[in-house]
Amino acid sequence: xxxxxxxxxxxxxxxxxxxxxxxxxxxxxxxxxxxxxxxxxxxxxxxxxxxxxxxxxxxxxxxxxxxxxxxxxxxxxxxxxxxxxxxxxxxxxxxxxxxxxxxxxxxxxxxxxxxxxxxxxxxxxxxxxxxxxxxxxxxxxxxxxxxxxxxxxxxxxxxxxxxxxxxxxxxxxxxxxxxxxxxxxxxxxxxxxxxxxxxxxxxxxxxxxxxxxxxxxxxxxxxxxxxxxxxxxxxxxxxxxxxxxxxxxxxxxxxxxxxxxxxxxxxxxxxxxxxxxxxxxxxxxxxxxxxxxxxxxxxxxxxxxxxxxxxxxxxxxxxxxxxxxxxxxxxxxxxxxxxxxxxxxxxxxxxxxxxxxxxxxxxxxxxxxxxxxxxxxxxxxxxxxxxxxxxxxxxxxxxxxxxxxxxxxxxxxxxxxxxxxxxxxxxxxxxxxxxxxxxxxxxxxxxxxxxxxxxxxxxxxxxxxxxxxxxxxxxxxxxxxxxxxxxxxxxxxxxxxxxxxxxxxxxxxxxxxxxxxxxxxxxxxxxxxxxxxxxxxxxxxxxxxxxxxxxxxxxxxxxxxxxxxxxxxxxxxxxx
Amino acid sequence: xxxxxxxxxxxxxxxxxxxxxxxxxxxxxxxxxxxxxxxxxxxxxxxxxxxxxxxxxxxxxxxxxxxxxxxxxxxxxxxxxxxxxxxxxxxxxxxxxxxxxxxxxxxxxxxxxxxxxxxxxxxxxxxxxxxxxxxxxxxxxxxxxxxxxxxxxxx
Numbered sequence: 001x002x003x004x005x006x007x008x009x010x011x012x013x014x015x016x017x018x019x020x021x022x023x024x025x026x027x028x029x030x031x032x033x034x035x036x037x038x039x040x041x042x043x044x045x046x047x048x049x050x051x052x053x054x055x056x057x058x059x060x061x062x063x064x065x066x067x068x069x070x071x072x073x074x075x076x077x078x079x080x081x082x083x084x085x086x087x088x089x090x091x092x093x094x095x096x097x098x099x100x101x102x103x104x105x106x107x108x109x110x111x112x113x114x115x116x117x118x119x120x121x122x123x124x125x126x127x128x129x130x131x132x133x134x135x136x137x138x139x140x141x142x143x144x145x146x147x148x149x150x151x152x153x154x155x156x157x158x159x160x161x162x163x164x165x166x167x168x169x170x171x172x173x174x175x176x177x178x179x180x181x182x183x184x185x186x187x188x189x190x191x192x193x194x195x196x197x198x199x200x201x202x203x204x205x206x207x208x209x210x211x212x213x214x215x216x217x218x219x220x221x222x223x224x225x226x227x228x229x230x231x232x233x234x235x236x237x238x239x240x241x242x243x244x245x246x247x248x249x250x251x252x253x254x255x256x257x258x259x260x261x262x263x264x265x266x267x268x269x270x271x272x273x274x275x276x277x278x279x280x281x282x283x284x285x286x287x288x289x290x291x292x293x294x295x296x297x298x299x300x301x302x303x304x305x306x307x308x309x310x311x312x313x314x315x316x317x318x319x320x321x322x323x324x325x326x327x328x329x330x331x332x333x334x335x336x337x338x339x340x341x342x343x344x345x346x347x348x349x350x351x352x353x354x355x356x357x358x359x360x361x362x363x364x365x366x367x368x369x370x371x372x373x374x375x376x377x378x379x380x381x382x383x384x385x386x387x388x389x390x391x392x393x394x395x396x397x398x399x400x401x402x403x404x405x406x407x408x409x410x411x412x413x414x415x416x417x418x419x420x421x422x423x424x425x426x427x428x429x430x431x432x433x434x435x436x437x438x439x440x441x442x443x444x445x446x447x448x449x450x451x452x453x454x455x456x457x458x459x460x461x462x463x464x465x466x467x468x469x470x471x472x473x474x475x476x477x478x479x480x481x482x483x484x485x486x487x488x489x490x491x492x493x494x495x496x497x498x499x500x501x502x503x504x505x506x507x508x509x510x511x512x513x514x515x516x517x518x519x520x521x522x523x524x525x526x527x528x529x530x531x532x533x534x535x536x537x538x539x540x541x542x543x544x545x546x547x548x549x550x551x552x553x554x555x556x557x558x559x560x561x562x563x564x565x566x567x568x569x570x571x572x573x574x575x576x
Numbered sequence: 577x578x579x580x581x582x583x584x585x586x587x588x589x590x591x592x593x594x595x596x597x598x599x600x601x602x603x604x605x606x607x608x609x610x611x612x613x614x615x616x617x618x619x620x621x622x623x624x625x626x627x628x629x630x631x632x633x634x635x636x637x638x639x640x641x642x643x644x645x646x647x648x649x650x651x652x653x654x655x656x657x658x659x660x661x662x663x664x665x666x667x668x669x670x671x672x673x674x675x676x677x678x679x680x681x682x683x684x685x686x687x688x689x690x691x692x693x694x695x696x697x698x699x700x701x702x703x704x705x706x707x708x709x710x711x712x713x714x715x716x717x718x719x720x721x722x723x724x725x726x727x728x729x730x731x
Contacts, residue, residue, distance in 0.1 A: 004692075004720060004723050004724055004727060004729060005692040005720075007673055007727075008673070008677075008688060008689065008692040008693050008723075009692055009693045011673055011693070012600070012603075012604065012689050012692075012693030012694070013693060020612075021595060021596075021599075022591075022595050022599060022612065022615050022616045022619055024587075024588055024591055026616055027591065027616060027619045027620050027622075027623055028620075028623065030616055030617060030619075030620035031620040031621075031623040031624050473713075508714060
């Protein structure tokens with residue numbers, strides 16, 4: 001642990017030790033008398049309204065959570081609308097405060113020259129600009145402060161679209177009931193997943209952040225566009241799922257040796273835990289079913305849990321055993337959308353997995369899909385012997401939104417060997433396979449080990465002792481992998497052989513529509529492939545940006561949202 | 577009666593699990609006194625709205641927002657230098673730490689404390705603060721750079 005980190009830890013541990021725990025009694029005292037059930041629904045403002053006035057979208061979300069509802073909204077051509085809609089009042093173009101001519105030409109370190117024109121736009125609650133399928137999208141903030149004023153405007157929120165980030169068209173968007181209104185929208189720009197939270201209130205100190213997540217896509221034809229929103233999930237509480245819900249298999253079809261009708265009754269239960277990604281993974285699962293003795297006699301299986309796990313390389317978190325009857329089995333589960341798919345594999349007496357396919361059933365989760373804010377779910381869980389490194393459970397994460405832009409694998413860390421406190425490893429999708437980078441320590445030496453899989457089931461240890469680099473900063477676009485540092489970029493086309501890209505370095509590297517964005521406080525570089533870079537002059541304000549901002553680009557149009565100031569910078573660049 | 581009892585029990589269990597994380601996060605962001613007060617107020621809010629809070633996917637993250645709102649109300653005296661007394665209490669660690677931490681933004685300070693003091697993973701911090709993991713990482717790197725610079729150390 002480094003010096004500063006150690007110092008921080010010591011200081012805060014002492015702070016914590018000096019504080020008194022917030023007791024239940026104090027909480028109740030501060031809360032005052034509250035009637036637990038009084039037919040009133042607490043609002044986000046602390047008011048209490050009758051239950052029948054509770055936000056109506058909540059139950060609707062639940063009801064629709066397992067159904068993909070596509071709300072398509074066709075809006076007119078951005079160009080053909082007459083008259084061209086005026087920009088929203090809250091999105092006022094202002095002169096560049098630092099450069100009235102809004103034109104800059106700067107020689108960028110590395111030889112490239114970017115000639116840019118920047119315009120600063122008062123955010124005024126206009127919301128972040130996103131790129132969705134090559135179209136700039138912006139969702140109004142329903143409540144925003146006027147410039148120089150503390151007054152909060154209470155107004156409708158709209159969705160705007162533009163192909164050049166300059167001329168915007170307001171979409172006539174009849175949002176479905178599942179969208180909390182007014183809503184604040186979040187979109188990470190890569191996974192095609194938008195999350196609407198709300199209702200957003202004018203009281204900015206308290207926001208109801210119940211959310212609905214959609215898969216979003218833009219269909220662009222003949223100058224017109226259609227925005228499709230498909231609800232992905234409800235706000236399912238994983239802990240409640242683990243505690244309360246026993247998933248009952250409605251049908252348990254058995255193949256092979258076991259007649260379908262004889263494998264009953266069957267029940268299943270699974271424990272879930274949220275992952276660092278905010279996803280949910282199956283922590284453990286069990287299926288209990290009873291088979292007739294004559295069927296059991298025909299099965300080449302052991303009958304006790306102990307025999308199972310003592311003999312075989314089975315991780316005790318990934319499968320459970322079933323007594324009284326009793327098959328030793330491995331449960332392979334897949335959570336896809338609102339469905340949990342369960343497969344049971346028998347385990348032979350020698351402890352090795354046989355591949356007898358026992359059964360498969362779809363379990364419909366009671367409260368919709370299990371994904372809260374990301375479209376990734378665990379597809380498979382397998383115990384695997386990592387040779388000298390020990391056993392681990394592998395989880396294949398797969399997108400539920402149908403998109404192919406991003407997939408990830410999140411196997412757990414090899415706890416005994418991982419040396420980093422924060423990074424159990426980084427898994428990237430590259431060239432039709434997944435590569436898992438993790439820090440290992442063998443014989444006192446730290447290094448990067450790499451495993452590869454194409455299906456999440458079979459893993460190969462493909463590299464060891466790669467030169468150390470910050471694998472958590474690996475960014476992938478179009479199968480090219482980059483790792484930035486302050487002075488250089490490491491680039492790889494296969495994830496194993498790395499070389500440096502001359503002349504470039506930066507603090508941060510992100511993937512945006514169109515490729516990579518490398519930036520620091522002085523400059524930004526864009527590249528579609530990580531090899532050829534084009535420098536752009538940053539807007540005057542960016543040099544002082546040290547906090548949150550997002551940069552997105554399509555072709556020669558770059559949009560930078562500067563969160564601290566609320567400014568949105570729009571730049572158009574062309575090579576000189 | 578039974579329903580009320582179960583409600584109290586479930587909330588008490590939640591407080592037992594959530595209070596340390598919530599208090600530490602708010603303390604990190606707003607100082608020890610204001611952070612603790614914000615934590616108590618946020619949990620009081622949770623009790624008043626328990627039926628809704630307990631159904632949330634990320635109740636601690638939600639309550640962190642509630643606590644942040646409380647701490648940021650104008651009438652609240654949030655003293656970022658609230659770390660100073662602690663550092664004075666622990667002069668053998670690093671006398672300049674309080675001032676260095678106070679120079680960070682609330683978000684940066686919260687992230688640094690959660691990651692380095694309480695060993696939260698970046699994903700856990702992201703969940704708690706309602707930001708992306710990438711944002712957490714960016715803040716963490718920059719905050720540590722700032723701290724190293726202000727403390728005059730290289731690592």
